[in-house]
Amino acid sequence: xxxxxxxxxxxxxxxxxxxxxxxxxxxxxxxxYSSWMEEDKEKVFKVLKYCYDHGLxxxxxxxxxSNGASxxxxxxxxxxxxxxxETVIIMTxxxxxxxxxxxxxxxxxxxxxxxxxxxxxxxxxxxxxIMAGVKNSVERLGTYIDILQIHRxxxxxxxxxxxxxxxxxxxxxxxxxxGASSMRPTQFVEMQAIAEKYDYHQFxxxxxxxxxxxxxxxxxxxLYCQEHNVALTPWSPNxxxxxxxxxxxxxxxxxxxxxxxxxxLNKLPPADTEIVNRVEKLAKEKNISMATLxxxxxxxxxxxxxxxxxxxxxVDDALAALEVTxxxxxxxxxxxxxxxKSFLY
Numbered sequence: 001x002x003x004x005x006x007x008x009x010x011x012x013x014x015x016x017x018x019x020x021x022x023x024x025x026x027x028x029x030x031x032x033y034s035s036w037m038e039e040d041k042e043k044v045f046k047v048l049k050y051c052y053d054h055g056l057x058x059x060x061x062x063x064x065x066s067n068g069a070s071x072x073x074x075x076x077x078x079x080x081x082x083x084x085x086e087t088v089i090i091m092t093x094x095x096x097x098x099x100x101x102x103x104x105x106x107x108x109x110x111x112x113x114x115x116x117x118x119x120x121x122x123x124x125x126x127x128x129x130i131m132a133g134v135k136n137s138v139e140r141l142g143t144y145i146d147i148l149q150i151h152r153x154x155x156x157x158x159x160x161x162x163x164x165x166x167x168x169x170x171x172x173x174x175x176x177x178x179g180a181s182s183m184r185p186t187q188f189v190e191m192q193a194i195a196e197k198y199d200y201h202q203f204x205x206x207x208x209x210x211x212x213x214x215x216x217x218x219x220x221x222x223l224y225c226q227e228h229n230v231a232l233t234p235w236s237p238n239x240x241x242x243x244x245x246x247x248x249x250x251x252x253x254x255x256x257x258x259x260x261x262x263x264x265l266n267k268l269p270p271a272d273t274e275i276v277n278r279v280e281k282l283a284k285e286k287n288i289s290m291a292t293l294x295x296x297x298x299x300x301x302x303x304x305x306x307x308x309x310x311x312x313x314x315v316d317d318a319l320a321a322l323e324v325t326x327x328x329x330x331x332x333x334x335x336x337x338x339x340x341k342s343f344l345y
Contacts, residue, residue: 016177
């Protein structure tokens with residue numbers, strides 16, 4: 001059991017402070033959504049309470065996670081432990097279709113024309129979907145949203161319409177701040193420019209895939225955000241778990257995760273294999289877990305990594321990352337083999 005109490009840190013160009021590591025809630029939900037999900041409330045609440053007690057009080061979820069079940073679990077956790085609302089930061093996301101009247105897996109089989117018709121306006125970043133989706137998220141969470149992030153860029157909706165709707169959910173009081181996720185740097189900058197032009201609220205953070213195996217945003221998005229004091233809250237700091245264990249080993253989640261196959265993560269190129277091997281070697285030298293080392297690397301880049309934690313041991317790994325420091329030689333050792341990749345988005 002860790003004795004670390006995470007110190008909250010200033011969050012970009014805002015007046016709030018958040019946890020140095022964000023608790024990712026994607027794995028909490030329904031096994032109907034995916035077999036590796038944890039749906040046992042007692043187990044989920046135990047992990048979340050351990051996080052809370054150790055200073056990890058910023059939670060990231062999304063309406064689409066388990067088709068709404070993840071948001072509900074988080075809201076039920078806060079209520080079950082009578083946690084004071086102002087002691088936590090809740091981040092959620094909107095874009096993908098969510099319909100709790102349908103099977104949690106309905107998005108994976110959209111051949112049924114009636115289903116497609118039903119969700120026509122329950123997706124994307126139209127004003128209609130944002131206004132309705134936020135109300136639904138607030139109902140599931142049982143409280144307001146601290147940071148609402150658009151889960152993807154929507155090329156089918158005018159940017160001004162999206163930014164005006166995001167501005168309005170703040171003015172209404174359902175949301176405190178807005179952020180973005182998983183888009184090209186040019187798209188992010190254009191959305192910020194539109195918001196500035198019309199005096200709308202602007203994004204205070206951006207979520208992007210960022211880890212030792214995927215560093216494409218170092219070229220522009222990360223630099224832009226750091227220059228403009230936009231907080232970086234990267235997802236997958238451990239690359240779907242690849243950076244947490246030696247080559248040749250895998251977990252149930254890794255073997256069944258659709259993202260792993262879609263992104264070809266089960267067939268690592270030589271450069272990535274070398275990086276994983278170096279993480280393993282350096283972690284042994286520092287007497288820490290590979291997960292701790294790879295998370296710490298992301299933190300050293302001025303980020304608030306979002307880490308999924310299904311067990312107390314994983315929380316301890318994350319907390320341990322807050323104590324890790326690297327020499328210039330160690331950073332070069334970890335980063336040197338990297339080979340640029342194509343954009344994910």
